[in-house]
Amino acid sequence: MKKLSGFLASMLITASFLTACGSGSGTSGTPQNESAGKQEQAGGGTSETVKLNYWVPFSGGDGDFMKEMVNKFNQENPDTNVQILNLKNEEYYTKLSTAMVSGQAPDVAIAHTSKLAELVPTGNLEVIDTIAPDLDWNSFNPNILGATVFDGNHMAIPLDTHAEIMFYNKKILGDAGLLDADGKPKMEPGAEGFVKFLREIKAKAPADVMPLATTSKGNQPYWLWWTLYSQMGGQLLTEDGKKADFNNEKSKQALQFLADLVNEDLWPKNIKNGGEIFSAGKGAISLNGVWSTGTFEKNKDSLDFGAVSFPQLYDKPAAWGDSHTLVIPVQKNKDEKKAAAAAKFANWLADHGAMWAKAGHVPSKLTVAESQEFKSLPYRSDYAEVANVVAFLPNSDKVGPIKEILVPNFDKLMTGQATVDQVLADAEKQVNDLLAK
Amino acid sequence: MNVQPEASKQEVIRTERRRGFLNLSLRNLITAWLFLIPYLVLYVWFMLYPIVKGFYISLHQWTIGREPVFIGFQNYSYMFKDKHFWGALWNTLYFVILSTPTLVIVGLLLALIVNAQMKGTTFLRSAFFLPHILSISVISSIWVFMLQPYTGFVNSMLHKIGISQEIFWLDDVHLAWISILIATVWWTVGFNMVLYLAGLQEIPEEYYEAARIDGANSWQCFLHITLPSLKGVTLLIVVLQSIASFKLFGQPWLMTQGGPGTATRPLVQYIYETGFRSNEMGLSAAMSYFLFAVMIVFALVQFKFLSKKD
Numbered sequence: 001m002k003k004l005s006g007f008l009a010s011m012l013i014t015a016s017f018l019t020a021c022g023s024g025s026g027t028s029g030t031p032q033n034e035s036a037g038k039q040e041q042a043g044g045g046t047s048e049t050v051k052l053n054y055w056v057p058f059s060g061g062d063g064d065f066m067k068e069m070v071n072k073f074n075q076e077n078p079d080t081n082v083q084i085l086n087l088k089n090e091e092y093y094t095k096l097s098t099a100m101v102s103g104q105a106p107d108v109a110i111a112h113t114s115k116l117a118e119l120v121p122t123g124n125l126e127v128i129d130t131i132a133p134d135l136d137w138n139s140f141n142p143n144i145l146g147a148t149v150f151d152g153n154h155m156a157i158p159l160d161t162h163a164e165i166m167f168y169n170k171k172i173l174g175d176a177g178l179l180d181a182d183g184k185p186k187m188e189p190g191a192e193g194f195v196k197f198l199r200e201i202k203a204k205a206p207a208d209v210m211p212l213a214t215t216s217k218g219n220q221p222y223w224l225w226w227t228l229y230s231q232m233g234g235q236l237l238t239e240d241g242k243k244a245d246f247n248n249e250k251s252k253q254a255l256q257f258l259a260d261l262v263n264e265d266l267w268p269k270n271i272k273n274g275g276e277i278f279s280a281g282k283g284a285i286s287l288n289g290v291w292s293t294g295t296f297e298k299n300k301d302s303l304d305f306g307a308v309s310f311p312q313l314y315d316k317p318a319a320w321g322d323s324h325t326l327v328i329p330v331q332k333n334k335d336e337k338k339a340a341a342a343a344k345f346a347n348w349l350a351d352h353g354a355m356w357a358k359a360g361h362v363p364s365k366l367t368v369a370e371s372q373e374f375k376s377l378p379y380r381s382d383y384a385e386v387a388n389v390v391a392f393l394p395n396s397d398k399v400g401p402i403k404e405i406l407v408p409n410f411d412k413l414m415t416g417q418a419t420v421d422q423v424l425a426d427a428e429k430q431v432n433d434l435l436a437k
Numbered sequence: 438m439n440v441q442p443e444a445s446k447q448e449v450i451r452t453e454r455r456r457g458f459l460n461l462s463l464r465n466l467i468t469a470w471l472f473l474i475p476y477l478v479l480y481v482w483f484m485l486y487p488i489v490k491g492f493y494i495s496l497h498q499w500t501i502g503r504e505p506v507f508i509g510f511q512n513y514s515y516m517f518k519d520k521h522f523w524g525a526l527w528n529t530l531y532f533v534i535l536s537t538p539t540l541v542i543v544g545l546l547l548a549l550i551v552n553a554q555m556k557g558t559t560f561l562r563s564a565f566f567l568p569h570i571l572s573i574s575v576i577s578s579i580w581v582f583m584l585q586p587y588t589g590f591v592n593s594m595l596h597k598i599g600i601s602q603e604i605f606w607l608d609d610v611h612l613a614w615i616s617i618l619i620a621t622v623w624w625t626v627g628f629n630m631v632l633y634l635a636g637l638q639e640i641p642e643e644y645y646e647a648a649r650i651d652g653a654n655s656w657q658c659f660l661h662i663t664l665p666s667l668k669g670v671t672l673l674i675v676v677l678q679s680i681a682s683f684k685l686f687g688q689p690w691l692m693t694q695g696g697p698g699t700a701t702r703p704l705v706q707y708i709y710e711t712g713f714r715s716n717e718m719g720l721s722a723a724m725s726y727f728l729f730a731v732m733i734v735f736a737l738v739q740f741k742f743l744s745k746k747d
Contacts, residue, residue, distance in 0.1 A: 094713050097501040118716065122502035217608070217696060270586050270608035270697075277587070401715035412698030415608050430521070437498075437515060 050341040052082045055099075055109040057092035061294045065359045072355070073348055080341050082108075093118075096329075100124040105329035108342035111156060113147045113323040117395045120150050126328040128154040131336075132343035140350070144364045147392040148325055156325035157346040160353060160361035163321030163390045164223050165383045166311060167278060167286045167296065170304040176204035176284075184308060185285070191257055191313040198266040201284045212267040213283020215274035221258055221410045222403065223320040224287060227310055228254035230318035230391035237435075241396050244431040247424040255420045257313075259413050270415065279303060290386070293360030293379050307379045309386045321390030323364065326350075362387045398435060405430045495722035505719070512723035522724060524699055525707035526731075532703060533682040536618055540678050541671065543622055544629025549663075551630070552637045562634075566627035573624075577691030580620040581607070584692075607693050610700045617688045617701060624688075625681070629674050636670035637663070676739045683732050704728050 058066055063086045070084045085106070087095055093115060099105045100122070111119060119125055128135065137145060140158060148156040166185075173179045178200060180186045187197045201211040214220050226236075232250040237243065261267040271277065278286035279299050286292070287310070296305055310319035326346035328339055349356070353363025354373040362384050363369050375381050393399045409427040412418040418426075495512055497505040516522050551562045568576065583590045584606035592604055606616045644662045653661070686705035689695055695702030704724065712721030 091713075094501070097716075101502055119502070124502060218694065268587065269603075270605045272581075272585055272607075273588070401717070404710055404715050408696065408699045408702070411696050415605075415697035417610065417698055417700070433515075433519070 048079055050080045050338055052080060052108055052338065052342055052345060053106040054082050054084045054345070055092075055096060055106040056084060056086050057089040057110060058086055059089055062291065062359045065294075065356060069349060069352060069355050072352070073345060077345075077348075080345065082345055097122070097124075100329050103332035105331060107331070107338050108326055108328055108346060110159070110324050111327045113144075113156070113158070113325055114393050114399055116148060116150070116155055116325065116327070117399060118397045119327065120155050121397055124330050125155055126330055126339060128157060128328065128343060131328060131339045132347070135343065135347060139365050139367055141364055141366055141369070141387050143388050143390060144323055147323065147395070150395065156327045157343070157350055158364035159324045159326060159346075159350055160356055160364050161321050161323045161387050161390050162290045162361050163319045163383075163386045164227050164287060164310050165290055165307055165319065165386055166309070167288055167292060167305055167307050169278070169281060169284055170306055171281070172205050172209055172284045173201070176201060178204070183306060185306075187311060189312070194311060194313055195261070195264075195266070198261070198285075199264075202266060205284055208282060210268050210271075210277060210283045211285070212261060213271070213274045213278040213286045214267065214288060216262060216267055216269060216271045216414055217411050218407060220274065220287070221414050222407050223289075224258055225251075225254050225406075225410060226320040226391065226393070227318060228257060228313060230320070231312060231314035231316055233315060236394050236399075236402065237396060241394065241398075242435055244402075244428045244435070246431075247428040251424060252420050254314075255410070255413060255424065259420060262414055263416075278305075290360045290362060290383065294358065295360075297379075307383050309383045309389075317389045318391040319386055319389060321386070321392065323390075323392075324361070398431075401434055402431050405434065491722045491725060494718055495720075495726055497719045499718035499722070500716050501718065508719070512720045513727075516720060516723050516727065521699060521707065522704075525702050525704040526728075528699075528701060529683060529685060529703040529705070529728075531614070532617070532685050533679050535614065536621055536682045536685075537675060537679045539618060540622060540626055540629055540682075541674055543626050544674065545633050545667070545671075547626060547630040548633030548637055552634055562630075565630055568624050569627040571624070573687035574691060576620060576624045577688060580616065580623075581692055584616055608697050610697060613693050613697065613701050617692060620688055620692065621685075629678065632670055632674055633667065636667045640666045672739075672742075676736065679739070680732060680736065683728070683735070 054070065056063070056066055066086075067084055070082050074080070074082055096105075096109060096111070097119075101124070105124065116125075135154075135157075137154065141161075144158045144161050145154075148154065148158055168185050170179065170183060173185055178186050178197065185197065187193050198211040201209070205211070214224070229246070229251050232254065234248070234250045234254070235245050238245045258267075262269050274283070274286055275288055275292050275295065277283045278288070278292075279296055281303055290307075293307060296303060309317070312318075326342075326349065328342045328346070331338070350363070350365050351368065353361075353365055353368040354371055354377070357363055357368075357374055357377055357380050360380070362380070363374060364387075368374055369384050369387065374384075396402075406427055409418075409423045409430075413420060413423045494505075496507060496509060498508050498512075499505045547565050551558045551565065581589075584592075586592060586603055586605050586608070589606070591606065595604065604612070606612050640663065644666075645658055648658050648662060684705060685703045686709070689701045689703055690706050690709075693701045695706050705728070708721050708724045708728070711717045711724065
């Protein structure tokens with residue numbers, strides 16, 4: 001008897017483990033199952049309804065705005081039912097790639113323009129031209145659209161662009177007498193003008209105010225370097241994409257400019273929360289992504305701020321930027337109806353870019369950017385023109401790994417561990433090693 | 438099953454007589470396997486298979502979403518030429534060297550405190566152990582909140598008492614390591630303390646009595662009774678602690694992101710970045726294998742050391 005019960009117990013334990021594993025390994029499928037259940041309810045049993053799974057990597061406010069848009073789409077289009085699944089940004093692309101490989105890809109998904117070069121060669125994305133031949137590509141901003149075209153094929157439907165712009169605290173600048181009659185920062189042109197402007201802030205503003213409140217490590221220095229370097233017409237890689245092309249005078253000048261701001265204490269060292277400091281009214285200006293507009297707005301009772309395109313410090317206007325685009329993954333069981341519905345949904349989102357602009361992003365469609373709905377939003381029109389000058393990173397599947405090399409190297413410069421020459425030489429060698437592999 | 442050995446033995450004999458064809462040792466074997474199989478299935482599934490598969494991946498250029506390309510040992514040769522790989526490996530070793538003695542000594546001190554005959558030791562015991570039950574993300578958030586420049590708790594306090602200089606706890610090469618060490622000690626030392634406490638309570642009181650009669654003072658008691666009696670526990674803790682320190686990842690990842698630059702980037706973080714950010718699974722697997730080898734060698738050396746002493 002004892003043995004039997006022991007045996008039973010062990011079987012029970014095994015069984016419980018196995019079921020645990022079963023549900024564990026099935027996590028990637030769970031949201032779909034869940035949403036499938038909801039869809040049945042929402043669809044009301046009509047067999048005509050096309051159900052679409054839609055994946056997004058939005059944190060914070062972005063996610064809420066997107067959910068709002070999906071709800072509106074579902075209301076307006078009873079024949080289509082979109083189920084949104086919001087995943088963590090950190091793990092989004094790993095999950096998306098894995099899902100595509102294992103034949104569990106969503107019907108439509110967000111992908112950054114900078115990630116397209118990694119996704120397109122896998123052959124897991126549908127060419128939009130074949131799915132939606134009637135789509136009016138002329139309605140898109142050519143600069144934003146251009147970055148999503150591969151070998152003459154449209155691989156994605158752009159939704160927005162989110163670029164680096166300049167925010168300024170009107171109260172601080174006003175008190176220091178640094179605003180012009182239009183309430184815009186009074187700044188002389190060029191790099192010297194910008195530095196002079198920051199020095200004046202430092203001299204005139206209260207001591208606890210940072211002239212430039214931007215996170216001084218990680219992504220931001222990298223984005224700022226790319227912005228300034230692009231303003232000088234620099235490029236990341238050689239034309240054939242096989243060698244690094246950023247260890248040159250222009251690049252050094254851009255990087256040295258950033259290092260000098262830190263050395264002169266106009267841009268405090270080692271800030272991790274530049275946005276928060278600006279938001280708390282302790283920063284005079286903040287170079288930051290457009291998405292911050294949505295965040296800063298929440299504080300508008302205590303924070304009187306303005307936003308303008310990234311100032312032109314060198315030869316031509318340019319700013320780092322990326323886009324959210326919509327891609328249609330290849331499905332294991334192709335369903336033309338679904339793919340067409342996905343394209344329609346994606347285009348609908350782009351058409352309703354004014355709703356999406358509430359998060360701060362600049363719409364991808366020219367018609368939307370000129371619409372009254374968009375223009376009536378505060379701040380946005382002041383920097384909407386940045387869409388024409390966004391400097392996208394090149395279409396190389398190594399852009400992601402290259403960023404992983406550049407960011408820590410630039411951090412070394414920003415913390416004073418290395419000089420510009422050392423940093424660029426080191427990064428160039430690593431990138432060349434990477435590309436030669 | 439040991440409750441009634443006689444009865445069960447008789448039962449066994451009886452059953453055996455009944456079914457002569459199934460002898461005792463075979464039945465024992467079956468029973469043993471039935472007990473082992475549940476674990477073995479999980480072990481093979483989640484340990485052995487991934488280990489073999491990891492080696493297989495390390496021989497390929499492996500990118501999620503693309504066909505793997507067999508490239509032999511090229512990942513390994515690339516890895517050995519990559520100075521950031523060596524840098525990350527050194528960072529991990531540095532942390533092992535830095536943290537193991539600290540955690541062992543602090544653990545012993547805390548155990549001595551809570552083992553003392555005074556009031557409030559139960560409270561101290563829980564207080565020292567409490568951080569251990571928190572997750573790494575909570576620990577790191579707390580310390581980032583405390584140590585961040587301009588707005589952090591520690592710097593604000595220092596400003597209040599008149600130190601106006603801004604101290605970059607997480608952005609200075611040396612301070613960053615110290616910050617990570619402090620956070621790690623605060624987080625994990627409770628476990629070592631508990632092990633030492635168990636060791637301390639096993640030392641017979643008679644030893645101390647005898648020593649005191651012989652006129653030994655507290656320091657001598659500690660040096661000649663307590664410490665030698667804890668030798669076994671200490672070796673255990675050193676082994677466990679150094680293996681744990683080799684696996685360092687969460688604290689620097691969440692506190693310094695491996696920075697400033699790459700100054701606190703441990704090997705596990707580099708493996709993660711290579712695999713999941715740069716999408717180089719093959720190279721990532723190769724580096725994991727190298728770390729695996731280093732840890733095995735380290736453990737074997739310690740094991741040898743351990744068994745020799747006893």
